Each structure stands twice: as structure tokens, then as C-alpha cells.
Amino acid sequence: MSTVLVTGSSRGIGRAIARKFYSEGYNLVINYNRRDDLVDELEREFPGALIVKADISSEEDVERLFRAAEERFLGIDVLVNNAGISESGLFIDKDRNDYDRIVGINVYGMLNCTKQALKLMLRKKKGSIVNISSIWGDKGASCESLYSLTKGAVNAFTRSIAKEYAEENIRVNAVMPGFIDTEMNSGYTADERKALEDAIPLGRAGTPEEVADLVYFLAGDQASYITGQLIYCDGGWSVE
Ligand SMILES: NC(=O)c1ccc[n+]([C@@H]2O[C@H](COP(=O)([O-])OP(=O)(O)OC[C@H]3O[C@@H](n4cnc5c(N)ncnc54)[C@H](OP(=O)(O)O)[C@@H]3O)[C@@H](O)[C@H]2O)c1
Secondary structure (H helix, E strand, C coil): CCCEEECCCCCCHHHHHHHHHHCCCCCEEEEEEEHHHHHHHHHHHHHCCEEECCCCCCCHHHHHHHHHHHHHHHHEEEEEEECCCCCEEEEEHHCCHHHHHHHHEEEEEEEEHHHHHHHHHHHHCCEEEEEEECCCHHCCCCCHHHHHHHHHHHHHHHHHHHHHHHHHHEEEEEEEEEEECCHHHCCCCCCHHHHHHHHCCCCCCCCCHHHHHHHHHCCHHHHHCCCCCCCECCCCCCCC
């Protein structure tokens, strides 16, 4: 039986990814950081899953997370680097604390988890990593410059690591979602939301499940000849 570890899978896109793999019979490692209140619900939805509270920006927490996964499931086959935070506002108003916070989670978090996953995958000479980037990592977003910076780093890292570990039979790809219906976007007013949806060729926000289906495809053997790719899941938003 294969094992998947999904960071930030207590809610949103990560939870939909967890649900997809679980429904396909994978052993599941769920990770979250703050929302202890969701643990009972997660245990009910995913019997047998390992649920680990760990801040991915902390190297110690991530080592503990992967040790727990190894002890329970003897390693992992798939890592989904999903956990992330967003930000908004003018760059001129941001300071070093703002930089550290978002880079700490979106970039250092991915680095911490990827290193631990590679150690386990190199032993098996097989593995697959899917990074959750964003349309803004490629296009750049006004008033989300730090977020765009971190997702640009995700994209460059995806390509580099894909090249570095291809000969070890480890594939690495990224998904770049557009506007997806999760708590991350709950701050928009109805008018702002309408404006966003009007800009999207398919005319609506995406669902977490639509991202999860793509992640599942990329992670598994169906995508055995795909590595180093950055794939949009955005209703056509990126098309110019
Ligand atoms: N929603 C969109 O429109 C959209 C578009 C493009 C890309 N994305 C990307 O998709 C990913 C998921 O986004 P989402 O919309 O599902 O976000 P979300 O609804 O805000 O959920 C974020 C998840 O990440 C976890 N998390 C946050 N900080 C963490 C940390 N330091 N350590 C471990 N887990 C942490 C949260 O757990 P806790 O609640 O316990 O903290 C939660 O499970 C992110 O990388 C985001 O950048 C989203």
C-alpha cells in the first residue's frame, strides 16, 4: 500500500487532496499547524490516518513529522507540499517580519519537507513530489508581491529538484491554482469576488476537488513520464 503525506491538510485544498488519496486506498499522513479543533472531525473522516500537528517552517517539527510517518507506515511514496499562507498589501508597507513569516512557511516549509521526503524516497529509489504553487508564482500579482515571490521560488525549486533527482526515479511537479474556493479567499466582498470570477474564462472559482484530481494524477504512475512541470489549474485565467 502506498503512503502520501499532505502538508496543511486539515482544511481547504490540502484536505481535498487528502480525501482523494484516501479514497484511492493510500495510507494517509495529515499535517496541520494551528486548528486543533478540527482533529476530531479529521479522525472521523479518515480512520487509520496519522494526524500530526507540526509547523512546517520549523526543521525540528518537520523531522518529528517524518519520523512519525516512517514509524507508522515505513516511509512515504508521495509528498504534497501544500501548506501555505497568503498576504496582501503594498510592498512598501511590508517589513522584515512580514518577509520572514511568509518565506518561513511557503519556502522554508517546502525545503524542510522535501529534504526529509527525499531521504525516505532515495531509500526506495522511487517517489513523487507535488508542490502547490500559484498562478502568481508565474504571473506576479500586484499587492501580493511577497506571496508571488514565494510561489516563484516554489516553481524554480520544482524544476531544479526534478532535474537533480530524476535519475533516482523521483518525479517532482507543481500545480499552479488560480482562484479556488477556500478560507484563504474568504476575505473578499461579493463585488470583489464577482470581479475575479468575471476575469476567469470559465466564469467561476475552482473547487479544492478540482485541484486534488490534478495532484492525484501527477503523483501517480499515470504521470510516470511527467517531471519538472508547472501546470495551471485556473479556469483559463492565465491564458493571455
Ligand atoms: N485558495 C486559493 O485560491 C489558492 C490559489 C493558489 C494557490 N493556493 C495555494 O494552495 C495551498 C493551500 O491553500 P488553501 O486555500 O487551501 O489554504 P487554507 O484554506 O488557508 O488552508 C491552509 C492549510 O495550511 C495549513 N498551514 C498553514 N500554515 C502552516 C504551517 N506553518 N505548518 C503546517 N500547516 C500549515 C493550515 O493548517 P492550520 O489551519 O492548522 O494552520 C491549513 O490546513 C497554499 O499553498 C496556497 O498558497 C491557494
